[in-house]
Amino acid sequence: MYTSKAELRVPRQPGQPLAGASFPDRYRSRTARHPPWRPGALCTKQCRRCGLAHRSRNAHHEPDSFRVADAVSTVWKIGPRVKEVTVSVFEYRHYELAPGKQELTRRYVTECSRPTFDRHGFRMTGPWEVVAGTTNSLHYLLEWDDFDARERGWAAFYADPDYQRKRAEIMADGELALRAHVAFWRPMPAPTAPAPTPGG
Structure with missing residues (x-):
């Protein structure tokens, strides 16, 4: 049949x-x-x-x-x-300040660097001052999508005419920092979880 x-x-x-x-x-x-x-x-x-x-x-x-x-x-x-998730790059910056420049550094951050960061879309965490230890220093973090974004961001930052004018005014008597230290961080990988099984 x-x-x-x-x-x-x-x-x-x-x-x-x-x-x-x-x-x-x-x-x-x-x-x-x-x-x-x-x-x-x-x-x-x-x-x-x-x-x-x-x-x-x-x-x-x-x-x-x-x-x-x-x-x-x-x-x-x-x-x-699914599109692969990218991990941000964190730029850690540590400045050793010249003696007697603490108050002028606060003015520089408030009137010069932070407004310029905001204008150019910088993602900053900080800045911080040290309360115990080597106190004459400044620390902050910047978050970048990748190193190419960092290069573009800093190029726009230093080319900003308002930044150049204000920086020259604040630093008329000399640089605020003796040395600058830069390091790049990334999140530590999380422990690998076992892949889910279909229907499990």
């Missing part, structure tokens, strides 16, 4: 995900089978959070057939296609 392909097809059980379907397609298939979860649909059922029956438009109920494990499995499958 001839058997058609339709007769050989195994029927899909309720709640079973579509084979090879993407996450949005799987979600749409679930919402199609559960009308209360279509956008804007009225829902009358017992709420899992408060135990009362509500008739509302998309209240805070949770869909019965949408499991967290399904979402984890889907993310695990599409993971290689």
Whole structure:
């Protein structure tokens, strides 16, 4: 007897995900089978959070057939296609100040360097003064997307006419710093977590 392909097809059980379907397609298939979860649909059922029956438009109920494990499995499958996250570069700057230049350095930061940083989109943390130890120093951090962004940022900083004018005014009697120390930091890699297993 001839058997058609339709007769050989195994029927899909309720709640079973579509084979090879993407996450949005799987979600749409679930919402199609559960009308209360279509956008804007009225829902009358017992709420899992408060135990009362509500008739509302998309209240805070949770869909019965949408499991967290399904979402984890889907993310695990599409993971290689997700854009790789870049790690910022942190520039640590430490200045050893000349004797008697502490107050003038505060003026330089307030009136000159910080406004210029703000104009050119620098992401600064600090600055800090030392309260115990070698106190005649200044410290701060700058965050950069990469080293190319750092080069562009500092080029714009030193070419700023307002910065040049204000710096010449404040440093008319000489430089504020005797030495400058620069180091580049990056976050320590986090412990590697085991990859999630499909459906696990």
